[in-house]
Amino acid sequence: MRHAISVLVDNEAGVLSRVIGLFSGRGFNIESLSVAPTLDPAKSMMVITTSGNEQVLEQIKKQLNKLINVIKVVDFVGKEFVEREMILIKVKAKEETRAEVLRIADIFRAKVVDVSSSSYTLALTGDKRKLEGFIEILHPIGIIDFIRTGTVIMEREMHGRRKLKV
Amino acid sequence: MKKISGANAFIEALRCEGVKHVFGYPGGAVLDIFDAIMDAEDIEFILSRHEQGAVHAADGYARASGKVGVCLVTSGPGATNTVTGIATAYMDSIPMVVFTGQVPTHLIGNDAFQEADIVGITRPCTKHNYLVKNISDLARVVKEAFYIARTGRSGPVLVDLPKDVMKDTIFFKYPDNVVMDSYCPTYKGHPGQIKRIVNLILKSRKPVIYAGGGVVHANASKVLVDFARSMNLPVTTTLMGLGAFPSDDPLSLGMLGMHGTYAANMAVTHTDCLVAIGSRFDDRVTGKIDEFAPKAKIIHIDIDPTSISKNVKVDLPVVGDSRMVLQGMLSQVKDAGDEVKVLLKGIKPWLKRIDAWKKEQPLRYSKGKAIKPQYVVEMIDRLTPDDTIISTEVGQNQMWTAQFYKFNEPRLFLTSGGLGTMGYGFPAAIGAQVAFPGRTVIDIAGDGSIQMNIQELATVVQYRLPVKVMILNNGYLGMVRQWQALFYNKRYSHTSLEISPDYIKLAEAYGAEGIRVTEPSEVEGAIKQALAIEGPVFVDFIVESEEDVYPMVPAGAPINNMLLV
Known part of the structure; x- marks a missing residue:
């Protein structure tokens, strides 16, 4: 686990x-x-x-x-927490896939942080599963490279009796 | 008040810690400290002939006296030569502070002459270590180093002292207290758990105490004896725990594990309640872990939380100091009244069964024409005073000593249990002799091990330390040979020591005395003669060359699976 x-x-x-x-x-x-x-x-x-x-x-x-x-x-196992990692991912962006990459970036709320005639570099934060989902979706389009940070994590604050999930 | 040098501040700090003896070896990076130590008449410096000798001597000093051992060496090779000794102390939880010189701070990382990243090298084998980069940290670091070394689960701490820091000057003030929010060992066991332990023992019918080195470190032997006797609990000890419970007590089962007694290993295999105190379920103790104490509820008292449930799942853990927890247990027993009587009656068949095991398979050896090493150990036991300190090297000499020398008090047996460091015994004996100049100190050695730190002959002669070295000389690296005999078809690959020095001439060359013994009939006389000599002596016992240590549990087998002869 x-x-x-x-x-x-x-x-x-x-x-x-x-x-x-x-x-x-x-x-x-x-x-x-x-x-x-x-x-x-x-x-x-x-x-x-x-x-x-x-x-x-x-x-x-x-x-x-x-x-x-x-x-x-x-x-943090068994606790309520927020957890984030970040990924910078460089994806092939040929004419026929450029729009598709942007659409996916939009769905995941990723940001375009660099662009060239043949690639986009996207930045995304989220938990591990979200980042892995992002990688999986972009995979068929052609990932040139990516780099990920470690996880940062913080316990959720109590609001009244239950912890709020944002 | 005026400013003093870092080197003088360092000496002052040692004084504040009550240090009386320092073992070590000088060198370029520590010239300032050695210059200062020359004027410190209240601190005796013992010059070894190799840094490994110095660090083992500090270790032996600590084990015998219970005080923190102190070692001072130079940078680079001086520092790296201490690593084996530090790892030895770390495995056996020995309080020690090792001070190493370091190149000046502006040269650190430059591959300077005699530079080694000793803090990096010793990180995994020290309890903690420090590099003092600024003279303003010096006093605090020394204070913390001694504090960390002796508190909690004790252990070695290394402090690296760059040369420029020792030359720098400061208004010296030694801190009164240690303030560390990240280090706070637990001494007092949880009272509820202590109560539960006693209740569990009271409900058992086949209890056994398994006591380790932690009992010695915590000075808990007396209360262990009281506790065991209050409930008639049989006690087995680990190698490190020898002496924590008197060997001649009827409740003593002797040592358990790979070369443990039949009675101890059988008792642990059949017990319904194993009370582990200051012991860590080492593989040499447990054998095959799944079949160790298979029928028992396991109670574990240890000061180190990481020891608990590391190797064996524990039913009832208590984190705390052995002595304090045992005291708590003892007062619970006093309150228990009738229940204790029920237990005392209920465990009678168990004690009978244990006695039967003891009688069935006592420790023994066969007599022969050649000198039997076990006989030498027995004779040493018989002929030495009760407060004799015995160190050993590692291998057969160590196991025979553990089996055949009857230790009745703690801190009389100095041996490298965890790391198994050959070459430990002789310098450790030096440390013990420095701590107790008036007592008999003996290193029981093998002909392999003694050659690993034999240069310390010069040290014993120089400081007139009357250490007696009893060499069980069988011409082999005996324990390895034994394994080769038993498990490798007697293929004695490189375990025969075909060339060895003439130990008598060697001792004499250094200015010590030497005695050679070749006949069983001469053993007693030779030991007496050695004990009567005022100075250091090497006694070279030419013993049976292929004698094996029994009982023996093959590695990885359950401990009731013993080879008996």
């Missing part, structure tokens, strides 16, 4: 390496990773998406907590 885990760490040199080294040294898997400073510039937030059975996930969380520079670990 896929888990998104946020890891609040000290914003210091070498901390990323400690976390990554933990995953590689213990044979845990990292699907994606994002890291940047938080509102408090002395701290950084990492979001790691990983997978494994319950016991493996338990170990991952405990091992992360054991690192001296790790302040807080949150597993």
